[in-house]
Amino acid sequence: xxxxxxxxxxxxxxxxxxxxxxxxxxxxxxxxxxxxxxxxxxxxxxxxxxxxxxxxxxxxxxxxxxxxxxxxxxxxxxxxxxxxxxxxxxxxxxxxxxxxxxxxxxxxxxxxxxxxxx
Numbered sequence: 055x056x057x058x059x060x061x062x063x064x065x066x067x068x069x070x071x072x073x074x075x076x077x078x079x080x081x082x083x084x085x086x087x088x089x090x091x092x093x094x095x096x097x098x099x100x101x102x103x104x105x106x107x108x109x110x111x112x113x114x115x116x117x118x119x120x121x122x123x124x125x126x127x128x129x130x131x132x133x134x135x136x137x138x139x140x141x142x143x144x145x146x147x148x149x150x151x152x153x154x155x156x157x158x159x160x161x162x163x164x165x166x167x168x169x170x171x172x
Contacts, residue, residue: 069105076108089115091146092128100130111155118149125151132156 067075089095092115103113109132118137120128125137133153140149154160 073107090117091119096128113153115151117147118151120149
């Protein structure tokens, strides 16, 4: 699949529409979200995720603006979280996190965690 095909067919769904789609597909689901700052948007994200009947297996967040040291403040019930350090001297538009269902076996492999700022 070419990236431009994905972007051209990108669709926004209401909670009701997405619940209908997720409940009718018997497979694991992944979500990538641009949270634009955990401090200001995480609570809304948690409420929105709670409204879905089917739970995502993996939730990836971009632009968390948080480091692993503060990740305990941002937990989702039923998920383990893994935060990557933010870029030094950058307070917005940085930081990523993965939330993985507790039923799945997930570990951080330090070899694959690369800091590209050096």
